[in-house]
Structures are given as C-alpha cells and as structure tokens.
Amino acid sequence: MALDQETMQGLLETVSRFVRERLKPLEHQVADEDAIPPDVRREIAELGLFGLSIPEEFGGLGLTMEEEVQVAFELGKTSPAFRSLVGTNNGIGSQGLILDGTEEQKRRYLPRLASGELISSFALTEPEAGSDAASLKTMATRVNGGYAINGTKRFITNAPHAGLFTVFARTDPEQPGARGVSAFLVEAGTPGLILGPNDRKMGQKGSHTCDVIFEDCHVPADALLGEREGQGFRTAMKVLDRGRLHISAICVAMAERLIEDSLRYAMERKQFGQPIAEFQLVQAMLADSRTEAYAARCMVLETARRKDRLEDVATEAACSKLFASEMVGRVADRAVQIHGGAGYMADYGVERFYRDARLFRIYEGTSQIQQLVIARNMAKELS
Ligand code: COS
Secondary structure, three states: OOOOOOHHOOOOHHHHHHHHHHHHHHHHHHHHHHHOHHHHHHHHHOOOHHHHHOOHHOOOOOOOOHHHHHHHHHHHOOOOOHHHHHHHHHOOOHHHHHHHHOHHHHHHHHHHHHHHOOEEEEEEOOEEOOHHHHHHHEEEEEEEEEEEEEEEEEEEEEEEOOOEEEEEEEEOOOOHHHHHHHHHHOOOOOOOEEEEEEEOOOOOOOOOOEEEEEEEEEEEEHHHHHHOOOOHHHHHHHHHHHHHHHHHHHHHHHHHHHHHHHHHHHOEEOOOOOOOHHHHOOOOOOHHHHHHHHHHHHHHHHHHHHHHOOOOOOHHHHHHHHHHHHHHHHHHHHHHHOOOHHOOHHOOOOOHHHHEEEEEOOOOOOHHHHHHHHHHHHHHHHH
C-alpha cells in the first residue's frame, strides 16, 4: 500500500539526512576495515530500512515499487556496501518468499527479515551455472519427511551474515532445464550447510560474499518454497525482475553522487587561472553525465510505476538495468577524469566508486543477459 505523501516525504528526508550525516563520513573506514560498524547496522534497522518492501502485515513498510526506488535514489548516494546490507532482505533474499511462499512460511520469516534480526541470501549462482542459471546442478533429493540438498553455490551476497537462504536446487533429475528446479528456505546452522571463506573482491568492501556448500543438508518438506516443486526457476526470474529495477535505482543514485562531487571539484579546482568547470571540455563531461543519469532516473521511475500497475515489466526492468549500470560506469569514468590525478588517489574516494560501480554490470544478470532478455521478449511480442 502506498504511503501518504507526507509520510513518504518524511521517510525520504530521513534517509537523505542519514546518508549525508552518518554514512558518508564512514565511507573510508568501511572500505579500509571491510566492515560496517555494528552500531550503524542497528541504526539502519531502527530506521526500518531492512523491511522497505516487506508487507506491513509482516512488520515491513510495504512500500510500492515507485516508493522503493525513490528510497534507493537516496540510499545509493553513498558506498554501496550500506545498501547491500539491506539489499537482500528487501530484494532477492525476501521476494521469493513474498511472491510464492505459503502463509505459514511468510509468518515464520518475514517479520524477522523486516526488523533486520535475520539477514537473507539468494543462492542461485553456482561454479558452473552463472548466466545460464537453469543449468544449475545442486540437487534436492527426497528423503524420509523432507529433502537432502547437495551442491555448491557461489558468490552469494550476504551469505556470511545470513540466517536464511533461498536455495535453488533440482528436484527432478529427469528435467535438465528450468522446469526441474525448486526453491527451498534453508536456515543457517542446518547441519550440512557450510560457508566458504569470504571472497576477496575488486570493490564494494564492507559487503561480503562467499560460497555456500551443501553436503547432505537435510531440510523438512515444509522448507520447499510454496510447497510446490518445479516452480523455483520462475520464482527466481520474477525476483530478479524486481531486483534489477532496484539495482538500476542504486546506479542512478551513485551516478548523481559522482556528478555532484565532480561538479564541486571542478568549481574549486583552478588551472590556467580559472576553475576547470569553466572549460567547455569539462562542461561536456558534466553535461553528458547529467543527461545520462536523468535518462536512467526517468526509465527507473516509469518502470516502477508500471510494475505498481501490475504490468509485466520484465523487458523494461532489463532495459533499465542495462542502461543504468552501463551509464554509471561511464559516469564514474568521467568522474575520475574530471578529478585528474586526484581521481586516481584513494584519499578522494572517486577511484573507490569507480571500482564499486563495476559490479553493477555483472550481478543480478550481466549486461549481455539483459540484452538477451530484451531481444527475446521483443521477438515474443511480435509473434
Ligand atoms: N518472469 C516469470 N517467469 C519467467 C521469467 C520472468 N521474468 N523469465 C523466464 N520465466 C519462465 C519462462 O516462462 C519459462 O517457463 P516455462 O518453462 O513454464 O515456459 C522458464 O522461466 C524458463 O525460461 P527461459 O526458457 O527463458 O530460460 P532460459 O534458461 O532460456 O534463460 C535467462 C533464462 C538467460 C534469462 C536466465 O537464465 C537469466 O536471467 N540468467 C541470468 C541469471 C542471473 O541474473 N544471475 C545473477 C545471479 S543472482 S544475483
């Protein structure tokens, strides 16, 4: 349900102030220590940010998609590690449960996900199944009263902190593709669920990923999401449609942050006797970045509104993710260029955003997968 305008405005102002006054000053520390301070995590939970998209009846804020992307436009103006902390509970970690879980499954987990007591992870990717998600090999075999899961999941965001995993595994070995896949809700601490060491990444320090290994991990029958086999792949695709839109909003936010920093620097930095912002070649970079970020913002908002009207936005979400993630890459590159030598130095933080931004073109579907989704859907529309 949509919030009234005043409440929504209040939420946006609160998040904006929190980002500006609390999170931005911590960016260097989080990157250096590769950790978000526990008191910040507590404050994030108190603000309700873990439950933005979780329905109110389960303790969340129940934001519409349009409202959620507006919050992401603010939350994304700082290091993406902060967003990542709440990202799985609002997106890929909880949406499968919200879309396809039984009432009992929702009641069991959603309130704790909304409060941040429990962190969730989405375990789809495997060593041999990345873009080709339907080829996943993890098996869930029926055993007395439940299933035994065996396999390895890779690059799983928030896995080191997760209390709950949505795990995609093959229940029908006769079906090699999407139809043989089911989704399971598996709690951390279940015997046979083993975490690998934290991955060492190019950027996004403070956000953690690792392998999740299942070795004869027994789960009860009611761990099957929606208590229906063979639906897991469709669930994953629906979850990703929404997730891709959220990531697009984060790309817009990071681009706007970098444009603001670049403009401020260009107005202060003097060369040849004047601020570099007065040189037309610098102005061209700023103008191109502003134009592209604005275009992405409009795409994200329009797609979110359509989603709220219950239209199928698989194509538009892919268009938004493709454009916004490539856009923020170009904007980050120009930001380094405008900052010159300072842009390459760690103290200014611009090089950190440049590295952080690189992931957006890869996770929740690479740019090439978005192109494939868009083109396939175009062909379907025609026929
Ligand atoms: N919403 C609902 N259902 C969808 C869907 C969507 N957006 N997209 C696909 N499906 C359904 C299809 O309708 C089909 O169902 P039926 O068999 O009942 O007709 C099923 O899912 C399989 O779809 P498809 O045939 O398109 O699957 P493919 O294996 O050919 O490829 C792609 C699908 C490539 C699009 C998919 O594997 C993908 O998105 N890969 C990227 C994975 C990814 O983003 N990984 C990131 C890691 S998670 S952070």
